[in-house]
Amino acid sequence: MSKFNTARMRTGATSAVRTARTPTGRTHEGAPGYERTPKGELFLLAVSNMVGENTFYESGQARDSRYATLIRANTLADPEWTARFLRWLRTSANLRSAALVGAAEFTRARLDAGAHGMSRQTIDSVLQRADEPGELLAYWLSSYGRxxxxxxxxxxxDAVRRLYDERALIKWDSPASAVRFGDVLDLVHPAPAADKSWQGELFAHALDRRHNRDTPIPDGLPTLRARAELLALPPGPRRRALFDDAETARATLRAAGMTWESVAGWLQGPLDARTWEAMIPSMGYMARLRNLRNFDRTGIDDAVARDVAARLADPAQVARSRQLPIRFLSAYRATSRSRRWRPALELALGHSLASVPALRGRTLVLVDTSASMNAGFSQDGSLRRWDAAVVFGIALASRCEHADVVSFSTITRVFDLRPDEALLRAVERWRTGGYFLCGGTETAAAVRRHFAGHDRVVVLTDEQAGGRDVGRALPATVPLYTWNLAGYRMGHAPSGSHHRHTFGGLSDAAFAAIGLLERGAHADWPF
Structure with missing residues (x-):
């Protein structure tokens, strides 16, 4: 009888996150654990790490320390790889804090090693928003002194010359920040960009603001001058009267660089429907997504609401916004009593999951809903790691030719995947139907119980399994794809080859690796 030349024979392929082939330790719950290479450990930690946030098994401080240690180790071992990774982390994975901390630690490691070059370019590459130079300097000052x-x-x-303009100063230069625009300028002394004749006046004005010097706003800064005229209006009816004519209000606010946050402070009171209607055309995608509940609460006009929904659902706008898929779930829950936004949010979430592959054959999708996956990772605590696992799990299953979806913990529960059901409705049915089990993490037992000749198994988890070795719970010829959502040190199965592969992150980008591996190609780093 043939052992290798069988119908299940697959071309061998490798993936980027690699481990030893045999256990090297234990997971937090005691199952055989597989230590990853430094690059693999760093990658999975970075793409799931909200800096400073506690997780179920690891404090925020310990997690941040491990992250800094990994950045420094990889910088010394392979600085070119680490620099590319940090640039990708900020510009493609859209993770700000991890990228900024990483660039600072990259630089510290290079300096300590006496190495030259690369640090300047790496720092510039991760600074993509005008508040981020101050953020990075605040981290450096608190970690390494002045x-x-x-x-x-x-x-x-370099980043300041690229990012600082009038609207950036209005939006991001806040007295609540320890390191303001003027402080950045005092610390790094940038020369104005040669092609921005107004930037010298902007820098001078930012310094005057920071040092409380009562000097006139230069003529070359018309947006700041327009804003000053608005602020000079006495509070009360004269400010509210601006919104008597929506077109005039819209043009005036745009000329003055007023964001919805600054208008709320300027009016010194709640925003009503006509105020929102005047501002909405100038609001960015994320601002609209965040304020859907406010739009409903104040009762904006239905025609305006339709325009908001159309922009939210536009695939080009979704791609440009670079919102993580779970942000649409957060917005959906925040507006659960309103039917205005559901279709648009459904479409937007679908567009944000464009990389989810269509898989032929039979797929077993196991979603970890143990207690450790109930850990939050958003600042407001509204999103949990198991929310992300369910979104990705159901999204993948809905694209498969045939899929069985199982919630697992100490026990398991099969989820009834309904054809043509909208993804957000399926996720909410999961939540209200009691599929979040909140027990232990018996991954190997769940695999053994539900594997029935499937062509592949996909597990969405933090990998901190208890019990037996997960990688050996199904035949070696059947691919096991682990989607890691927490980035702990030990994995629950081998990874990198022999049909055992681990991916991670909070976006759909890593799904593309499954298609590559199924075609027998090698899935390298996504940068």
């Missing part, structure tokens, strides 16, 4: 090395100064200065 002495700023030249690569830090030059990298931040």
């Amino acid at each position: 002495a700023l090395p030249k690569p830090v100064k030059r990298g931040v200065a």
Whole structure:
């Protein structure tokens, strides 16, 4: 009888996150654990790490320390790889804090090793929003003191020339920040960009603001001058009267660079429907997504609401916004009593999951809903790791030719996947139907119980299994794809080859690796 030349024979392929082939330790729940290479451990930690946030098994401080240690180790071992990774982490994975901390620690490691080059460019590459130079400097000052090395100064200065303009100053230069725009300028001394004749006046004005110097706003800064005129209006009816004519209000606010947050402060009271209607055309995608409940509460006009919904559902706008898929779930829950936004949010979520592959054959999708997956990872605590697992799990299953979806913990429960059911409705049915089990993490038992000749098994989990070895719970010829959502040190199965592969993150990007591996191609890093 043939052992290798069978119908299940698959071309061998490798993936980026690699481990030893045999257990090297234990998971937090005591199952055989597989230690990843430093690159693999860093990758999975970074794409799931909200800096400073506690997780079920690891404090925020311990997690951040491990992250910094991994950045420094990989910087010394392979600085080119680490620099590419950090740029990707900020520009494609859209994770701000991890990228900024990573760039600072990359630079510190290079300096300590006496290495030259790369640090300036790496710092510049992760600074993509005008508040981020101050963020990175605040981290450096709190970690390493006020002495700023030249690569830090030059990298931040490069970003300042690229990012600082009038609207950035209005939006991001806040007295609540420890490191304001003027502080950044004092610390790194950037020369104005040669092609921005107004930037010298902007820098001078930012310094005057920071040092409380009562100097006139330069003529070359019309947006700031327009804003000053608005602020000079006495509070009360004269400010509210601006919104008597929506077109005039819209043009005036746009000319003054007023965001919805600054208008709320300027009016010194709640925003009503006509105020929102005047501002909505100038609001960005994320601002609209965040304020859907406010739009409903104040009763904006139905025609305006339709325009908001159309923009939310537009695939080009979704791609440009770079919102993580779970943000649409958060918005859906925040507006659960309203039917205005459901179709648009459903479409938007679908567009944000464009990389989810269509898989032929039979797929077993196991979603970890143990207690450790109930850990939050959003700042407001509204989103849990198991929310992300369910979104990705159902999205994948709905694209499969045939899929069995199972929630597992100490026990298991099969989820009834309904054809043509909208994804967000399926996720809410999961929540209200009691599929979040909140027990232990018996992954191997769930695999053994529900595997029935499937072509592949996909597990969405934090990998902190109890019990037996997960990788050996199904035949070696059947691919096991683990989607890691927490980034702990030990994995629950081998990874990198022999039909055992681990991915991670909070976006759909890693799904593309499944298609590559199924075609026998090698799935390298996504950068």
